[in-house]
Amino acid sequence: MNQATTPPPITPPGRVYLVGAGPGDPELLTLRALRLLQQCDAVVYDHLVSNAVLEFVASAAKRIYAGKRRNEHTLRQEEINALLVQLAQQGKRVVRLKGGDPFIFGRGGEEMLALAAHGIAFEVVPGVTAASGVAAYAGIPLTSRDAAQTCLFVTGHLKDGTADLDWPALVRPHQTVVIYMGLGALAQICQQMIAHGSAPDAAIAVVQDGTIATQKVVVGTLSDIAARVASAGLKSPCLTIIGDVVHMHATLAWFKQAS
Ligand code: SAH
Numbered sequence: 001m002n003q004a005t006t007p008p009p010i011t012p013p014g015r016v017y018l019v020g021a022g023p024g025d026p027e028l029l030t031l032r033a034l035r036l037l038q039q040c041d042a043v044v045y046d047h048l049v050s051n052a053v054l055e056f057v058a059s060a061a062k063r064i065y066a067g068k069r070r071n072e073h074t075l076r077q078e079e080i081n082a083l084l085v086q087l088a089q090q091g092k093r094v095v096r097l098k099g100g101d102p103f104i105f106g107r108g109g110e111e112m113l114a115l116a117a118h119g120i121a122f123e124v125v126p127g128v129t130a131a132s133g134v135a136a137y138a139g140i141p142l143t144s145r146d147a148a149q150t151c152l153f154v155t156g157h158l159k160d161g162t163a164d165l166d167w168p169a170l171v172r173p174h175q176t177v178v179i180y181m182g183l184g185a186l187a188q189i190c191q192q193m194i195a196h197g198s199a200p201d202a203a204i205a206v207v208q209d210g211t212i213a214t215q216k217v218v219v220g221t222l223s224d225i226a227a228r229v230a231s232a233g234l235k236s237p238c239l240t241i242i243g244d245v246v247h248m249h250a251t252l253a254w255f256k257q258a259s
Contacts, residue, residue, distance in 0.1 A: 014041075014088040016115055018108050020101040020127015024050040024212040025137075028128045036125065037061075041092040044083060048099025048237060050212060057095075077107065081114035088120040099237075101129040105155055105180045129153075131178040134210030134239045138217045139252030142176050147244035150175035156182025156189055156240065165189075167196040176243035183238040187226035193242070194222055203246035208234045211255075219249055 017036050022028035029037075034056060037043065042062040045054065057063060064083065067074025075083065087094045102108030102124060115122045131153055135142050142151045150172070154165060156179040170177050171193055182189055186206065194200050200223040208216045220228045222242070229238075 013120065014090065014092040014094060016084050016088050016094045016096055016120060016122040017125060018096045018098070018102045018112060018122060019125040020106075020129075021045075021049045021053045021097050021099055022128040023100055023130045023133035023210050024052070025133070026050065026052045026056060028133055028211060029053060029056070030125060030127065032125050033127065036093075036095050037097075039093065040095040042087050043095045043097050044080065044087075045097040046099055049097050050099075052212070053097075061095075077110065081111055084111060084115060085118045085120055088115070089118075098127070099130070100133070101127045104129045104131075104153065130180060130210060130237070130239050134207050135178070135241060137211045137215060137255040138205065138207045138241075138249060139254055140205060140241055140245055140249050141252070142178065142241070142245060144245050144248070147247075148174055148176040152177050153180065154178070155180050156185050158185050158188070165192070167192050170242075171196045171198045176241060176245050179240035179242070182240040183229075183234065183236055186229060186240065189240070190222040190226060198222055198242075202242065203244060204240065204242045205246045205249060206234060206238050206240050208236075208238045210237075210239060215255060217249060217253065219246060 019033045019036055037056045038058050040058060040061050043057050044064045044066050046066055065074060066080050084094060084096060096111060098106045098108060100106065112122055131142065152175060154177065201221040204222055204225045205217055205219045206225060206229050216232065216234060218228050218232045218234060
């Protein structure tokens with residue numbers, strides 16, 4: 001009788017859970033995220049994941065910091081992919097923890113493609129993305145029947161320092177534009193919006209550390225926000241929201257922000 005040539009694996013292959021950690025406040029974790037953090041063997045987490053969220057990780061679980069601060073990638077993307085594959089092949093239940101939602105400006109898709117290529121089982125757990133979490137805590141509804149029927153999420157991390165965004169689409173009326181990673185290019189973004197037809201006094205808010213105790217909201221216009229943000233000394237991570245909905249912040253701000 002023919003013997004099978006490959007012996008069965010000693011450890012059954014593990015699984016990777018790509019989990020959204022939300023924008024910072026751990027109360028915004030999903031129940032599924034919380035359960036997985038408490039039951040996993042290893043967590044590979046990004047720079048944006050708050051310390052308060054990491055406190056929920058099982059004490060026995062291995063914690064691996066993958067970095068991803070701008071210009072300071074602690075592990076390169078290929079190294080992260082290889083690490084996830086390796087941990088899963090050791091039979092571990094791995095949580096790949098990302099700020100916000102893993103499928104919104106989170107490279108979650110790339111990592112899952114790498115796992116799929118190696119036949120590793122995975123699941124995706126959505127998280128509260130910065131746009132919805134930060135807007136909620138800043139008292140800025142992203143849509144409104146009067147002011148905004150459309151909401152765009154765009155990245156302000158401009159390639160080679162040049163603005164290659166679809167400016168005509170961004171300056172349309174009756175919409176809200178949410179810009180992730182837009183702090184570095186804020187002045188340039190505002191200039192381009194005005195050059196493409198936005199009113200110089202259009203409302204804009206920049207929110208640092210949304211949903212956590214150090215949250216700061218700076219409100220202004222396209223022409224003065226860069227100076228206001230500079231004098232307030234805002235630091236990354238910041239989310240930018242442009243549109244008439246920003247006017248509601250004055251009345252709806254409910255979360256106590258750092259002074
Ligand atoms: N996947 C994440 C986004 C990653 S890109 C998500 O769904 O939210 C990183 C950018 O998200 C930051 O540069 C910033 O623009 C935004 N961001 C994330 N958390 C934030 C927070 N707590 N406050 C303000 N902006 C935040």
